[in-house]
Structure formats: structure tokens, C-alpha cells
Amino acid sequence: MKNFLWWRDGVVYQIYPRSFADSSGSGIGDLNGITAHLDYLRDLGIDALWLSPINPSPDVDFGYDVSDYNGIDPKFGSMQDFERLVAQAEKRGIRIVMDLVLNHTSDQHEWFRQSRSSRDNPYRDWYMWHDPDEHGKPPNNWLSVFGGKGWEWDEGTQAYYYHMFYKEQPDLNWRNPEVRAAMLDVFRFWADKGVKGFRLDVFNVYFKDAQLRSNPFGEIARRPFDSQKHLYDYDQPELFGALADIRRVLDEYDETYAVGETFFSTPEKAAGYCGDDLLHATFNFDLLESRWNPGRYARLIESQYKTLGTHKWPTQVLNNHDTVRSATRFGHGEDDERLKVAAALLLTLRGTPFLYYGEEIGMRDIRLKRGQILDPIGKRYWPFFVGRDGCRAPMQWDASANAGFGDGQPWLPLNPDYTRRNVQNQSADAKSLLNFYKRLLALRRASAALTRGELTLLEGLPRDVLGYLRSAENEQMLVLLNFGDANQVIHLQASSLGWQVCLSSKPRIAAEHLAANITLAESEALILTKA
Ligand code: ISL
Known part of the structure; x- marks a missing residue:
């Protein structure tokens, strides 16, 4: 594809380093473990790896409490290991995105x-x-x-x-110019090492109300532990200047990207932080937070378009390290057919898709007994909130001991389904979720329409079906997603005949020409192209 711009046209894969692959036998995943699996990631077809924090950390919040921004935590390896990872990834066309947690440090910093x-x-x-x-x-x-x-x-x-988070995570004073200068140096340090992108943890809370006004109470709690309406502890005007400073530094480097995680914000405000002299993008958690409902997705797509306009670039996310996995949210028992529909949605919408390790094999959350919980908010608020360990279990590589994760006892239990559900099994099975992800990623990579094309929602479809057209540079792709458990007949307008099958999650003949009436199988994801 011409003018490939990695952060716009590419796909980012998030790794939770503790859980991906353990090369040392410590039970904790590490950098050399990631390096050892780069061929797998290249073959999957991703463009960048976002690593959850790998800086030294006492691990009160598993890396999100940093005690040295310019170091590598020894449990993950050395700086040489990191440099090797960057170089080996680059050889395979994969960029590294660092997670920078700059709102707070560890109390051990x-x-x-x-x-x-x-x-x-x-x-x-x-x-x-x-x-x-x-x-x-x-x-x-x-x-x-x-x-x-x-x-x-x-x-x-x-x-x-x-401290906005744990007491071991004191908030920095971003109004102090020395702090801001130190933060810019952190970006330079990693960009000089060849890092091509940054994920900014909760960036919109860097500044708090200068007058320190009290927040109103009385909001319905989103969780048992949050009964406050956050009015004065985020989204302050000074943030824009700080983001502009960050962007100036990034623009000194080649195609170096920043995506910010907003916290307690609105989609409009999140869009306001993106721009040519601000962040490249902010996360949009619409898909991640939505129910399995095509009408709901259609409205989300429309509102994303409205808030971002044509110039600002969306992000699409179904999973991350803070949320119950999509396979647990949407999967039907062991069946992965719905997950193929979800994958097709994620990878054919307008915007940069973010995958989360294990999503491509449909990893389900692990269920822990109370005594096994490691996430402090889970320990504290069990059983109302069990914490975030569920989505952080070790990657399931094969059916051998420890699922091929490593020789040591893994830091979190494996999902017992690993003997069946693993990369090795799914690689060998043409109908697996993994192979569907691969085919989708390959199709997307070759298609200007599916990456940077305009998106038009189709009207008048059956209630269980979401359909949209992607078009760019004389190429058109039609995406039809059946969210329901019954067949659906779609009638295409005469003017739009001439479609042929490009990819389906069900058995279909590739390049088959379709008549005006198309029968979509239950949970079918179908992508068509104009002949
Ligand atoms: O994980 C959550 C609670 O279930 C979220 O509300 C989370 O706190 C929020 O999305 C901010 O997350 C980020 O910053 C936190 C860290 O614990 C999360 O892992 C990180 O993604 C503090 O650094």
C-alpha cells in the first residue's frame, strides 16, 4: 500500500510483559521472552508492540508505579535486552511503543x-x-x-x-517547570533508543484544579470504591501547553506517535486533546464498554465520526489489561464464532486497532479464589470487585507444562483451558480464531479502503446485522456482520451489485459473486469487494 503511515494504517498489539513469555524461569515474563516470539508477531501481521510499563517498579500497581523512568526493571531484563528487542523487532517491521506513567511516580522513586x-x-x-x-x-x-x-x-x-491512585503512587506537580522538563527528557531518552511511540497513562489528570476545590459527592458509584464526581482533579486548561511541548519533542523524531489514555473524560474532550500539535490520538473505549448489540455499535461509530471529524484519527479497542477480556464478555462457552465477528469489527472500522495479547486465540479470563488475588483493588474490594488479574494470565502458547510460557511457576495461574486453547493448536487449524485474525490482518494491510477509507453505515439492514462500506482510492469494501444466532437475508440495492467475497468467517468460496440477496449465516462476518 502506498504512503503507509504506521500509526494510522497499522495495528498495535499490547503486551503485558509479565504475562507474555518467560525466558529466565522466574515465573515472570521478560523482554527476551518477547524477542523470542517476534516471528510469531510478524506472521500474525502487526505493526507495533505496546509494552505495558517495563521501567523499574516496586509493583504495587504492577509497573504503573515507576521508580526510574530511564531504566529497565531487572525482572524484565537489561537495557541491552531492550535494545536487542528494538533492533530485532525493527528487522521484522515492528515498532516499539512504551507505556509512560507520568501522572505519578512510585513512592520509591x-x-x-x-x-x-x-x-x-x-x-x-x-x-x-x-x-x-x-x-x-x-x-x-x-x-x-x-x-x-x-x-x-x-x-x-x-x-x-x-495520590490519585494508591498511596504508593504520589502525583507529580506538573505545574513545576522542572517536572515538565524532566518529563520531556524521558520522551527523548526512549525516542533516542529507537522507540516509535508512547502510550500516555491517564494523561488528562496530570493537572488538577489550581484552587484545589472539593469534588461533589452523590454520583452513582461506577465501582464500589468511587463515589465522587471527578470535577476538579482532571481536564485542566494547562494540559494543552504540556501536550504541545510533548508533541514538539516527538516531532523531532521520525513518525513518532503518542496515544493518550483519558480518564473520567468525555469523547469531546478526548478529541480536543488530539491534533497536529497535540497528541496523535486518544483511546476510545466505546467498543470495549459496549454491549453485544449492532444498533449500539452503529450509534458509537456515528458519534466517533461526529466528534473526531475527518482529520483526527480514531483508535479502536476491545481489550486491555484493566478489563474483562472480550472473549469472556462475548464468547459463547467454548465457541469462538462471535469472537470472529468482534475481530472483523475491530479490524475493519476506521481507526488504529489495538489488540491485547491472547485476544487472537480467544483467551478467557482466569477465575481466582480470594486468596489468589494479586491486584490490590481486587483484594480490597472483593467480592464486589475482584480486581484485574483475570485478564492478565500467562499467554497460552502450547499444551506443554505451563502452556509454553516458561519453566518457572507462572506468577498468575494459567487458564486450565490452555491444553486445548493455545497458539500451537490454533495455528494448525484452518478454521481457528487465530487464523481468522491472520487473514483479516493480511487483508487489512493490503487495503487502502479498510485502513484509511471513509466509512458509510448501511441503512435498512435486519436488526441483528451491522453493515458499512469502506472506500478509498477506487477501492470499495463492504462489511456485513451478523451479531445474531439466526441466518439473515440482506438485500443489496441493484446499484450496488457486483460484489464478490473477499473474506468470511464461515465456509464460502473466495471471489464468489453474490446475487442481490445475500444470506448471512448466524454469527457470520463477511467482507465483500467490488469486482
Ligand atoms: O483499572 C481500572 C479500574 O478497574 C481503571 O479505572 C483504571 O484505573 C484507569 O483506566 C486508569 O488506568 C491506568 O492507570 C492506572 C493503572 O492501574 C492502570 O493499569 C492503567 O491502565 C494507574 O496508573
């Missing part, structure tokens, strides 16, 4: 150790410190989104510091 050591330490103002009021109380009522109070009392210096 040297900056915070300094900051809390005394009130006149040069790093004091790098974090959000506040004196107690005359009753000894913190400045406002802000809660941590992981439960409990947001302000933590520091005995040593007799002051509070703010």
Missing part, C-alpha cells in the same frame, strides 16, 4: 524520596504537598480512585501529599 525527606529539599515542590488546615485536615475531599482518601499524611514533614 528517588525524586519522591528526596521530596519527602525535608520541606526545603530541592525536590519538595515536585509533588503535590499541602499543609494541614487548623483542624489538621487536608485541603479538600478528594478521594483516591482506588479507594480511600486521596491525601496521605506524611509524619516526617507534617504535611499531606496527594
Whole structure:
């Protein structure tokens, strides 16, 4: 395809490094494990790997509490291992996207150790410190989104510091120019190593209300631990300047991308953070949060278009490391047919698709007993919320001991279905979900229409069917997705005859010409092209 722009036309695959492949026998996945599987990823047909954080971390939040932005955690390997991964990936046309967690550091980061050591330490103002009021109380009522109070009392210096997440994750003071300069250096450090993209963890909460106003209570809790309406602890105007600074640094490098994770924001605000001098894109969790309902998806597609316009580029996500896997949400028992429809949706919509390791083989969440839970929010809020371990189980490579993940006892239990559901089995089975992903990815890669084409929803389809046209550069693709469990007859307008089969999740003859009436099988994903 001409003018291939990786972050627009390509596909990103998220790896949770602890869980992908363990080369050392420690029970924890590592960088050399990833490097060893690069051929698999190339053959799958992806363009970039987003690695959940690999910086040194005490792992209170499994890497999302960073104690050194410019290092590699020894449990994942060395800087040489990382450099080798970047080089080996590049050889296979795969770029590396780093996850930067810049809203907060670990309380073990040297900056915070300094900051809390005394009130006149040069790093004091790098974090959000506040004196107690005359009753000894913190400045406002802000809660941590992981439960409990947001302000933590520091005995040593007799002051509070703010943490939006765990108390071991103190928030940085982004209003301090030294902090901003240090953050820009982090981008430079990794871009100089050949990293081609950055995923910015909760970037829209970097700045909080300058007046530290209290948040209103009374919202219906999204989870048992969040009863506050977050009004003043995110989406502040200063953010735009900080994003523009970041973009200027990225633009000093070749095709270097930034995708931001918004938190508690609106799609309109998320779109406002994208632009030629801001972020390239922000995550859209519409698909991930939606029910299995074609009408709902149609409305989401329309509203994405409306909020982003033609210039800003969408992202499409069905899975990540914080959410119950799509196979668990949508799968019918062991059957993967619906997951093929979901895959076709993800990979034929307008926008950059993000896959999550194991999605391509339909990995289901693991179910843990209370005593096995490792995610602190799961431990704290069980049984109302069991935490996020379920979607973080070791990758299922084959049917051998530990599913081929590694020799050591894996840090989280394997899904017992690994003896059947694994990469090796699915590679050998032409009808598997894995082979469907591969065919879809190959088709998408070769098609300007499926990547950068315009999207037009089809009207007048049966209620269970979602259909849309993608068109670009004299190429047209028609996507028909049957979300239901019964056959559906689709009547194509006479003017749009001449379609032939390009790809189907059901047995069909490739290049078969279709008549005006097409019968879609139950849970069929069908992609047609103009002959
Ligand atoms: O995982 C969640 C709760 O179930 C989300 O609300 C999550 O806290 C939110 O999407 C922000 O997530 C990001 O930042 C967190 C980290 O724990 C998540 O893993 C990360 O994706 C704090 O750094």
C-alpha cells in the first residue's frame, strides 16, 4: 500500500510483559521472552508492540508505579535486552511503543524520596504537598480512585501529599517547570533508543484544579470504591501547553506517535486533546464498554465520526489489561464464532486497532479464589470487585507444562483451558480464531479502503446485522456482520451489485459473486469487494 503511515494504517498489539513469555524461569515474563516470539508477531501481521510499563517498579500497581523512568526493571531484563528487542523487532517491521506513567511516580522513586525527606529539599515542590488546615485536615475531599482518601499524611514533614491512585503512587506537580522538563527528557531518552511511540497513562489528570476545590459527592458509584464526581482533579486548561511541548519533542523524531489514555473524560474532550500539535490520538473505549448489540455499535461509530471529524484519527479497542477480556464478555462457552465477528469489527472500522495479547486465540479470563488475588483493588474490594488479574494470565502458547510460557511457576495461574486453547493448536487449524485474525490482518494491510477509507453505515439492514462500506482510492469494501444466532437475508440495492467475497468467517468460496440477496449465516462476518 502506498504512503503507509504506521500509526494510522497499522495495528498495535499490547503486551503485558509479565504475562507474555518467560525466558529466565522466574515465573515472570521478560523482554527476551518477547524477542523470542517476534516471528510469531510478524506472521500474525502487526505493526507495533505496546509494552505495558517495563521501567523499574516496586509493583504495587504492577509497573504503573515507576521508580526510574530511564531504566529497565531487572525482572524484565537489561537495557541491552531492550535494545536487542528494538533492533530485532525493527528487522521484522515492528515498532516499539512504551507505556509512560507520568501522572505519578512510585513512592520509591528517588525524586519522591528526596521530596519527602525535608520541606526545603530541592525536590519538595515536585509533588503535590499541602499543609494541614487548623483542624489538621487536608485541603479538600478528594478521594483516591482506588479507594480511600486521596491525601496521605506524611509524619516526617507534617504535611499531606496527594495520590490519585494508591498511596504508593504520589502525583507529580506538573505545574513545576522542572517536572515538565524532566518529563520531556524521558520522551527523548526512549525516542533516542529507537522507540516509535508512547502510550500516555491517564494523561488528562496530570493537572488538577489550581484552587484545589472539593469534588461533589452523590454520583452513582461506577465501582464500589468511587463515589465522587471527578470535577476538579482532571481536564485542566494547562494540559494543552504540556501536550504541545510533548508533541514538539516527538516531532523531532521520525513518525513518532503518542496515544493518550483519558480518564473520567468525555469523547469531546478526548478529541480536543488530539491534533497536529497535540497528541496523535486518544483511546476510545466505546467498543470495549459496549454491549453485544449492532444498533449500539452503529450509534458509537456515528458519534466517533461526529466528534473526531475527518482529520483526527480514531483508535479502536476491545481489550486491555484493566478489563474483562472480550472473549469472556462475548464468547459463547467454548465457541469462538462471535469472537470472529468482534475481530472483523475491530479490524475493519476506521481507526488504529489495538489488540491485547491472547485476544487472537480467544483467551478467557482466569477465575481466582480470594486468596489468589494479586491486584490490590481486587483484594480490597472483593467480592464486589475482584480486581484485574483475570485478564492478565500467562499467554497460552502450547499444551506443554505451563502452556509454553516458561519453566518457572507462572506468577498468575494459567487458564486450565490452555491444553486445548493455545497458539500451537490454533495455528494448525484452518478454521481457528487465530487464523481468522491472520487473514483479516493480511487483508487489512493490503487495503487502502479498510485502513484509511471513509466509512458509510448501511441503512435498512435486519436488526441483528451491522453493515458499512469502506472506500478509498477506487477501492470499495463492504462489511456485513451478523451479531445474531439466526441466518439473515440482506438485500443489496441493484446499484450496488457486483460484489464478490473477499473474506468470511464461515465456509464460502473466495471471489464468489453474490446475487442481490445475500444470506448471512448466524454469527457470520463477511467482507465483500467490488469486482
Ligand atoms: O483499572 C481500572 C479500574 O478497574 C481503571 O479505572 C483504571 O484505573 C484507569 O483506566 C486508569 O488506568 C491506568 O492507570 C492506572 C493503572 O492501574 C492502570 O493499569 C492503567 O491502565 C494507574 O496508573
